[in-house]
Amino acid sequence: xxxxxxxxxxxxxxxxxxxxxxxxxxxxxxxxxxxxxxxxxxxxxxxxxxxxxxxxxxxxxxxxxxxxxxxxxxxxxxxxxxxxxxxxxxxxxxxxxxxxxxxxxxxxxxxxxxxxxxxxxxxxxxxxxxxxxxxxxxxxxxxxxxxxxxxxxxxxxxxxxxxxxxxxxxxxxxxxxxxxxxxxxxxxxxxxxxxxxxxxxxxxx
Numbered sequence: 279x280x281x282x283x284x285x286x287x288x289x290x291x292x293x294x295x296x297x298x299x300x301x302x303x304x305x306x307x308x309x310x311x312x313x314x315x316x317x318x319x320x321x322x323x324x325x326x327x328x329x330x331x332x333x334x335x336x337x338x339x340x341x342x343x344x345x346x347x348x349x350x351x352x353x354x355x356x357x358x359x360x361x362x363x364x365x366x367x368x369x370x371x372x373x374x375x376x377x378x379x380x381x382x383x384x385x386x387x388x389x390x391x392x393x394x395x396x397x398x399x400x401x402x403x404x405x406x407x408x409x410x411x412x413x414x415x416x417x418x419x420x421x422x423x424x425x426x427x428x429x430x431x432x433x434x435x436x437x438x439x440x441x442x443x444x445x446x447x448x449x450x451x452x453x454x455x456x457x458x459x460x461x462x463x464x465x466x467x468x469x470x471x472x473x474x475x476x477x478x479x480x481x482x483x
Contacts, residue, residue: 393437399426420470445472
């Protein structure tokens with residue numbers, strides 16, 4: 279094939295109806311152009327869609343890998359989770375046993391009062407407020423007003439913390455005692471809160 283004749287071909291002079299009779303260089307050029315056009319069309323019509331699908335699949339794969347890794351880690355630590363759950367149940371049971379029942383409330387009130395007296399405090403008033411039901415337990419607040427010194431207050435707080443049942447102290451307010459009492463006496467008002475476990479029949483009321 280003489281390629282030098284290719285430059286002499288004017289596409290405007292080509293009669294496409296008689297393309298089969300066109301010179302060989304012309305047919306070759308047209309075949310190449312058609313192949314290029316088909317390749318470009320195939321790329322935009324098919325390859326682009328495939329690339330988009332591939333990107334989506336790669337993103338889904340990354341998400342699935344992350345999910346798999348998380349689930350695999352949880353499965354690997356399943357025994358540890360079970361052990362932690364059992365420890366939490368044991369701790370919860372121990373805490374429940376520290377909640378006084380109905381018959382123990384009166385004993386606990388006596389213990390708190392005796393703790394104040396043994397700490398050297400003068401009890402102005404000691405007023406149980408009654409049960410306040412919550413979800414599965416009830417609060418039992420006791421309002422206290424005592425007179426004493428700082429170290430006696432500290433001894434009282436330490437004594438209450440050492441009681442076998444859970445008691446929290448809140449709304450603590452300390453101020454100078456009545457001037458008629460003289461000395462460096464202080465007056466402390468607070469609320470001691472203990473808790474009572476409610477069984478299903480009591481909590482449903």
